Amino acid sequence: MKFAIVVFPGSNCDHDAHYAAEHVLGQQAELIWHKDTSLRGADAVVLPGGFAHGDYLRTGAIARFSPIMQEVRRFADAGGPVLGICNGFQVLLEAGLLPGAMLRNASLHFHCEHVHVKVEQTDTPFTLMCPSGRLLKIPVAHGEGNYYAEAEVLVRVEKNRQVVFRYVDSSGQRTAEANPNGSLNNIAGICNEGRNVVGLMPHPERACELALGSADGLVLFESVVKAVTEGAFAASR
Amino acid sequence: MTITNDLIAQHGLTADEYQRIVEALGREPTLTELGAFSVMWSEHCSYKSSRVHLKTLPTTGKRVLQGPGENAGAVDIGDGLAAVFKIESHNHPSFIEPYQGAATGVGGIIRDIFTMGARPIALLNSLRFGSLDDPLVRRTMAGVVAGIAGYGNSIGIPTVGGEIGFDDSYTGNPLVNVFCLGIAQAGEIIKAVASGAGNPVYYVGAKTGRDGIHGATMASAEFDENSAEKRPAVQVGDPFMEKLLLEACLEVMRTDALVGIQDMGAAGLTSSSCEMGSRGDAGVEIDVSLVPQRESGMTPYEIMLSESQERMLLVAKQGREADVERIFEKWDLHAVRIGKVTTDGRLRVLNNGEIVADIPNKALTDDAPRYRRPVAEPSYLKTTQQLDLAALGPPPQSRDVFRRLLASPGIASKRWVYRQYDHMVRTNTLVLPGMGAGVVRIKGTTRALALSVDCNGRFVYLDPFLGAQHAVAEAARNVACAGALPIGATNCLNFGNPEKPEVMWQFVRAVEGMGAACRALDVPITGGNVSLYNETDGRAVLPTPVVGIVGLIEDAERVVRRLFRTGGDVVVLLGESRAELGGSEYLKVMHGQVCGVPPALDLAREAALQRLLVDSAAAGVLHSAHDCAEGGFAMALAECCFDSTVGVSVDIPAVDGADAGFADIAALFAESASRVLVSTSADGATDLLARASAAGVPAAQIGVVGGDRIRITVAGRPVLDEPLADAERIWSSSLERVFERARAVA
Numbered sequence A: 001m002k003f004a005i006v007v008f009p010g011s012n013c014d015h016d017a018h019y020a021a022e023h024v025l026g027q028q029a030e031l032i033w034h035k036d037t038s039l040r041g042a043d044a045v046v047l048p049g050g051f052a053h054g055d056y057l058r059t060g061a062i063a064r065f066s067p068i069m070q071e072v073r074r075f076a077d078a079g080g081p082v083l084g085i086c087n088g089f090q091v092l093l094e095a096g097l098l099p100g101a102m103l104r105n106a107s108l109h110f111h112c113e114h115v116h117v118k119v120e121q122t123d124t125p126f127t128l129m130c131p132s133g134r135l136l137k138i139p140v141a142h143g144e145g146n147y148y149a150e151a152e153v154l155v156r157v158e159k160n161r162q163v164v165f166r167y168v169d170s171s172g173q174r175t176a177e178a179n180p181n182g183s184l185n186n187i188a189g190i191c192n193e194g195r196n197v198v199g200l201m202p203h204p205e206r207a208c209e210l211a212l213g214s215a216d217g218l219v220l221f222e223s224v225v226k227a228v229t230e231g232a233f234a235a236s237r
Numbered sequence B: 001m002t003i004t005n006d007l008i009a010q011h012g013l014t015a016d017e018y019q020r021i022v023e024a025l026g027r028e029p030t031l032t033e034l035g036a037f038s039v040m041w042s043e044h045c046s047y048k049s050s051r052v053h054l055k056t057l058p059t060t061g062k063r064v065l066q067g068p069g070e071n072a073g074a075v076d077i078g079d080g081l082a083a084v085f086k087i088e089s090h091n092h093p094s095f096i097e098p099y100q101g102a103a104t105g106v107g108g109i110i111r112d113i114f115t116m117g118a119r120p121i122a123l124l125n126s127l128r129f130g131s132l133d134d135p136l137v138r139r140t141m142a143g144v145v146a147g148i149a150g151y152g153n154s155i156g157i158p159t160v161g162g163e164i165g166f167d168d169s170y171t172g173n174p175l176v177n178v179f180c181l182g183i184a185q186a187g188e189i190i191k192a193v194a195s196g197a198g199n200p201v202y203y204v205g206a207k208t209g210r211d212g213i214h215g216a217t218m219a220s221a222e223f224d225e226n227s228a229e230k231r232p233a234v235q236v237g238d239p240f241m242e243k244l245l246l247e248a249c250l251e252v253m254r255t256d257a258l259v260g261i262q263d264m265g266a267a268g269l270t271s272s273s274c275e276m277g278s279r280g281d282a283g284v285e286i287d288v289s290l291v292p293q294r295e296s297g298m299t300p301y302e303i304m305l306s307e308s309q310e311r312m313l314l315v316a317k318q319g320r321e322a323d324v325e326r327i328f329e330k331w332d333l334h335a336v337r338i339g340k341v342t343t344d345g346r347l348r349v350l351n352n353g354e355i356v357a358d359i360p361n362k363a364l365t366d367d368a369p370r371y372r373r374p375v376a377e378p379s380y381l382k383t384t385q386q387l388d389l390a391a392l393g394p395p396p397q398s399r400d401v402f403r404r405l406l407a408s409p410g411i412a413s414k415r416w417v418y419r420q421y422d423h424m425v426r427t428n429t430l431v432l433p434g435m436g437a438g439v440v441r442i443k444g445t446t447r448a449l450a451l452s453v454d455c456n457g458r459f460v461y462l463d464p465f466l467g468a469q470h471a472v473a474e475a476a477r478n479v480a481c482a483g484a485l486p487i488g489a490t491n492c493l494n495f496g497n498p499e500k501p502e503v504m505w506q507f508v509r510a511v512e513g514m515g516a517a518c519r520a521l522d523v524p525i526t527g528g529n530v531s532l533y534n535e536t537d538g539r540a541v542l543p544t545p546v547v548g549i550v551g552l553i554e555d556a557e558r559v560v561r562r563l564f565r566t567g568g569d570v571v572v573l574l575g576e577s578r579a580e581l582g583g584s585e586y587l588k589v590m591h592g593q594v595c596g597v598p599p600a601l602d603l604a605r606e607a608a609l610q611r612l613l614v615d616s617a618a619a620g621v622l623h624s625a626h627d628c629a630e631g632g633f634a635m636a637l638a639e640c641c642f643d644s645t646v647g648v649s650v651d652i653p654a655v656d657g658a659d660a661g662f663a664d665i666a667a668l669f670a671e672s673a674s675r676v677l678v679s680t681s682a683d684g685a686t687d688l689l690a691r692a693s694a695a696g697v698p699a700a701q702i703g704v705v706g707g708d709r710i711r712i713t714v715a716g717r718p719v720l721d722e723p724l725a726d727a728e729r730i731w732s733s734s735l736e737r738v739f740e741r742a743r744a745v746a
Helices: A014-024 A068-077 A087-094 A151-159 A218-229 B005-010 B015-025 B031-040 B091-096 B098-114 B135-155 B227-233 B239-254 B268-279 B300-305 B321-330 B380-384 B398-407 B457-462 B464-481 B501-521 B585-591 B603-618 B632-641 B663-669 B684-695 B724-745
Strands: A002-007 A028-033 A044-047 A082-085 A101-103 A111-119 A135-142 A146-148 A163-168 A187-191 A197-200 B064-066 B073-078 B081-089 B119-129 B159-166 B175-185 B200-205 B258-263 B283-287 B311-316 B336-342 B346-351 B354-360 B429-431 B438-441 B448-454 B485-494 B525-531 B544-553 B570-574 B624-627 B648-652 B676-680 B699-705 B709-714 B717-723
Touching: A002 A014, A014 A028, A014 A218, A044 A068, A044 A087, A068 A082, A082 A087, A087 A101, A087 A197, A111 A187, A146 A187, A163 A197, B005 B015, B005 B031, B015 B031, B015 B354, B031 B268, B031 B300, B031 B354, B064 B081, B064 B525, B073 B485, B073 B525, B073 B544, B081 B098, B081 B485, B081 B544, B091 B098, B091 B135, B091 B175, B098 B119, B098 B135, B098 B175, B098 B239, B098 B258, B119 B135, B119 B438, B119 B448, B119 B544, B135 B159, B135 B175, B135 B239, B135 B724, B159 B438, B159 B448, B175 B448, B175 B485, B175 B525, B175 B544, B200 B239, B200 B283, B200 B321, B239 B258, B239 B311, B239 B321, B258 B268, B268 B283, B268 B300, B268 B311, B268 B346, B300 B346, B300 B354, B311 B321, B336 B346, B380 B457, B398 B585, B398 B632, B398 B663, B398 B717, B398 B724, B448 B464, B457 B464, B457 B501, B457 B544, B464 B485, B464 B501, B464 B544, B464 B603, B464 B624, B485 B501, B501 B544, B501 B603, B570 B603, B570 B648, B570 B684, B585 B632, B585 B663, B603 B676, B603 B684, B624 B632, B632 B648, B632 B663, B632 B676, B632 B709, B632 B724, B663 B709, B663 B717, B676 B684, B684 B699, B709 B724, B717 B724
Parallel strands: A002 A028, A002 A044, A044 A082, A082 A197, B081 B525, B119 B159, B283 B346, B485 B525, B648 B709
Antiparallel strands: A101 A146, A111 A135, A111 A163, A163 A187, A187 A197, B064 B073, B073 B081, B081 B175, B119 B175, B200 B311, B200 B336, B258 B311, B283 B336, B346 B354, B429 B438, B438 B448, B448 B544, B485 B544, B570 B676, B570 B699, B624 B676, B648 B699, B709 B717
16 A cells, blocks of 8 residues: 655654655655645645644644645545644644644653653544553653643533544553543543544654664554455545 | 053953054054954954864864864764754853853854854753752742743754753852754865955844843853843844744855855854954955944944844855845845955955054964963862761661652752653654654664763862763763664863862863773764853852764664663673762762762773674664763662662672671762663573673673562662662652742742
């Protein structure tokens, strides 16, 4: 299968996602410049981490106007699998492809560290190889990952089982200490109602090799390969 | 405009220097010319007090591809690749405006690396602050850390390591030294040179404003109570602009349309244009009216001296203009042609076609003044070198010392700091911060690089020659502990006012010591930076010659880490312990003293130790390795346990020559050099001891890994027995508590 990895001018995890897809996973991956207007036949789209346009205003606020985002939206609407990592998650929120918004971390500091998340939903293209409730050790690295949604939105997100990943401690308990940024309900990642668009703050592409401290993130990429190969999630063209 | 004596003095020039300017020009300078000489002849740009001494440092070697004189140094790391690296200071701006000062320091060193054609892949920093009891110091440190994070994180270069020290001498003059390493094709290193008459000169990047005018001059003077007024001389960083510049420049470099490139750092457009011309034995002619400007009404003087950030000057090949311009356009940058290369070796500055400066490039660069300033051995040494332990009263309990040292900010975990840095982006970081040398793998090869920056300012203060040797030895030992062969060094020499003979003596002795150690350990210095005038109200910082070392690991899978791995492993101490408490963290923390003489250092033995570490690592014998530094043996042993979940139990011999009552203190906390704690499997111990014996390195099997306590006996007598969890809690939460308590109070 083929991944499209969107490159905004301030993306800085684009090469990491590319490396994970191509070198670790052995799949095809293409970097797509944000001014391009085609995803070049990709089967899955990754919006990588970084600071898309400097993000001095609000993270991801300008990126949604990049030409490629029209194509990403069309791909998502057609059911294609889209993964937003960190800044990519922020861009998906700003673009309205996922509900909610990001605030600055409760500590007001940038925070880079391995954390644990629990996989709560396994019917997305990025988690279908995970047993439900599985713990993943994956790093976070962000200054604005404090997930927020209005009360009624949050209720809907929870009721629709859209919370895919939640911050927990190493024993799997959802505690305040395990929450690195103050996110409501310890939310680390969510999906859309169609379940094909997933965004998360932790960086699975940084946890694909044991040499880097964890290979727990690999399952997200393996899942989407399986989903695409078996035709479970594919954009209707 | 007439040049008055006042005007000359305001520009930091002496009467003699002014006379030399008049001779070089054959006439009185214009105001713009005076400004150009002022910044280029400043200590910061000209190294006028240090250059004659720096010349004595070893700078060549079989791996050296680029020594001092370019934007950064470079060494061959095999696979056709070069490691390009340098360390630089941003001390003065970071005191005046901590966040922006530190941020732009990061930005500046990153530009130095990518202008060489290298992709930056790792950052480290070496920081010094006053006591954290002082709220102003906490504010400074919080700002510096946030500034480093803000810039490095955004641009996507991981901060993989560093060191932080504390001493009252840094209260009004923090040190912010930033190290950057990049990887380039060995045969494609780009030079900062202008050549080829008629070739176009381009300006690219941020627009020029009035910020930072005379930053280089500011960095060449002491501070006093009016320093806050210098805030407009600190620049504001824009990491997004730099990210665009980085990507665009690397893309331009992949074409062959480029002749040379230099960033506009200190002294801005002036230094970049005359230095590129000087290196290429060419002239450069630019028209400042063509320079993109952020503010209206800027004079040629202001445009030439502005230190606005994120700007580059580049020379392209004639006829290839469209190629260069197209790439910058892609990144929404505009390369503006502001002049051309000439043959006359002069920097000619026009304003709408009218000449406002016309100076021989060499007069600004190679022919800048050089001083061999007077030196005098500091009088303080007579008193500080005396160490009378008996006068300190009865020795404290070992357990109390252990706990106090664990909590002291110099030793406690720096997690509060490095958690703010993105240390994993680019997915190369094999050893995370807080664990000794930072280690990054080189994708596409089997190799990895270990990086360490070190300096114990107390040692240098007490004996500059020996202390600087320690800085080299410790940095090299740290990379060797990771299994890396030290292959290159860079230095950042932070000292006080060189016009004071005692400070100059510290500087000269430190450079001599550094050179001797680099020769003995076979690590050439490929570049660096000197930061003088680190004084506030006449008081100098501890002399702090920071050394950054790059080490090469042939097999990235054989990286050795600090932590003990599994119960049952055998602990071996390499090296010899002596009763050397001079300059120790113990004396500082427990008695508030910086005195005595630093531990002895046998460079031949140090070299043998490092070879043993590298060879044993390559052979897969070592399960862990960690050097004994601040806090001595006991701290090193504890640090091997923290984060590992296993304890340790060891028995060490008593040390000879300890003063009455201080035998245990000396055994646990003395900072004898050339000592490394390693662990290996029960089966591997014999092999390791045989290797040590063959290498001529003293080695002793002292205990085993296991349990949940840290137990130390000295010659069979119990001296320390602490639950690991308690010790780890003290160590890991100390710094965090300082800042969180402060926040709660505020």
